[in-house]
Amino acid sequence: MKKSGVPTSPPPGPQAKTPWPRVETEACARCGAPLEPADRFCPACGAVHQPPSLPTQARRTFQETITCDNCGATLHIRPDQRSYTCEYCGSTYVLDFAPELTGRQAPEFVLGFAISPNEARQLFLKWMERRVGSAPAAFQEAVRRADIRGVYIPFWSFSMLAESQWQATIGEYWYRTETYTTYQNGKLVTKTRTVRETEWWPLAGKYHQYVSGYLVSASRNVPQQVADRLIPFHLAGLRRYDPAYLAGWACEEYVVDRPEAESRCKEYFRQYQEQCVAAFLPGDTYRGLVVDTQFSQEASDLILLPIYVMRFDYAGKTYRVWMNGQTGAIAGEVPRFWGRWIIVGLIVLAALLALGFLVTRLWG
Numbered sequence: 001m002k003k004s005g006v007p008t009s010p011p012p013g014p015q016a017k018t019p020w021p022r023v024e025t026e027a028c029a030r031c032g033a034p035l036e037p038a039d040r041f042c043p044a045c046g047a048v049h050q051p052p053s054l055p056t057q058a059r060r061t062f063q064e065t066i067t068c069d070n071c072g073a074t075l076h077i078r079p080d081q082r083s084y085t086c087e088y089c090g091s092t093y094v095l096d097f098a099p100e101l102t103g104r105q106a107p108e109f110v111l112g113f114a115i116s117p118n119e120a121r122q123l124f125l126k127w128m129e130r131r132v133g134s135a136p137a138a139f140q141e142a143v144r145r146a147d148i149r150g151v152y153i154p155f156w157s158f159s160m161l162a163e164s165q166w167q168a169t170i171g172e173y174w175y176r177t178e179t180y181t182t183y184q185n186g187k188l189v190t191k192t193r194t195v196r197e198t199e200w201w202p203l204a205g206k207y208h209q210y211v212s213g214y215l216v217s218a219s220r221n222v223p224q225q226v227a228d229r230l231i232p233f234h235l236a237g238l239r240r241y242d243p244a245y246l247a248g249w250a251c252e253e254y255v256v257d258r259p260e261a262e263s264r265c266k267e268y269f270r271q272y273q274e275q276c277v278a279a280f281l282p283g284d285t286y287r288g289l290v291v292d293t294q295f296s297q298e299a300s301d302l303i304l305l306p307i308y309v310m311r312f313d314y315a316g317k318t319y320r321v322w323m324n325g326q327t328g329a330i331a332g333e334v335p336r337f338w339g340r341w342i343i344v345g346l347i348v349l350a351a352l353l354a355l356g357f358l359v360t361r362l363w364g
């Protein structure tokens with residue numbers, strides 16, 4: 001475990017030379033070239049390589065406390081949290097846990113915040129005003145006092161080859177002229193009209209492409225339906241993970257493991273693949289489309305994305321709103337206040353009834 005900003009111990013004195021540690025290798029499943037455990041791709045043929053998981057017995061004991069370098073206070077730490085603030089002096093720390101310490105994959109990329117906390121608060125207040133501008137004063141005060149935290153949330157990003165076999169019934173339109181009789185001005189007349197017909201014929205084929213770009217939330221605090229409303233993030237700004245990026249910000253560890261996230265991602269890609277096949281089909285229409293998709297060459301990245309979490313309490317209930325820390329997109333559920341609108345409606349209705357009564361008395 002590394003604590004940012006803390007110098008490492010001085011090198012020890014002269015010692016006897018020790019042999020280089022032996023690096024265990026394995027063969028590429030596709031071409032047989034030797035691979036090191038850290039290799040994610042075969043250097044010879046480019047095939048995806050998933051490093052073996054670390055055995056449980058190889059993990060070191062987790063250290064549960066650290067000492068603040070500024071004031072000497074003891075800070076309790078957890079393996080599911082990377083950033084901390086000393087409660088006594090305000091010093092911030094970012095802990096970089098080695099994978100063999102926790103048995104968890106380290107982040108590979110991070111995307112920085114582009115919106116400051118003050119800007120996030122103003123955007124949040126404007127967003128709330130548009131939705132609940134007529135809310136009671138107590139609710140508006142609760143919104144103004146909302147707790148706003150910038151948090152780096154872990155996401156899984158996958159890329160893979162999607163290969164689909166499909167079959168459907170394709171329809172092509174053709175038109176014919178039809179003669180018919182009808183009554184017009186009390187007389188029987190003959191007219192013509194154009195009628196559209198559909199010719200159906202079966203078709204089957206294959207469709208394949210590389211798919212990527214879907215982000216799966218690895219946090220229970222940011223449900224996937226919320227994450228889908230915060231997307232897109234401009235991933236061109238991703239940087240290789242460095243603990244320094246997290247200084248001063250909260251950061252969550254992932255709780256959705258890679259297999260679970262991959263399953264969610266494949267379900268999304270299956271639906272996307274079906275949409276692509278439907279758009280690819282010839283003809284004017286179709287029916288009975290069946291798409292069977294298999295995936296291969298899966299690769300994944302664990303990335304940290306910037307999200308603001310707004311939290312406030314009202315009438316015994318806690319409300320949360322989320323904001324994309326790069327684009328300002330906002331998602332969240334807020335209460336509906338119908339009482340004031342009902343009162344306004346009743347007042348308007350009473351005014352209209354009174355006006356109608358006066359008009360009747362004057363002109364009746």
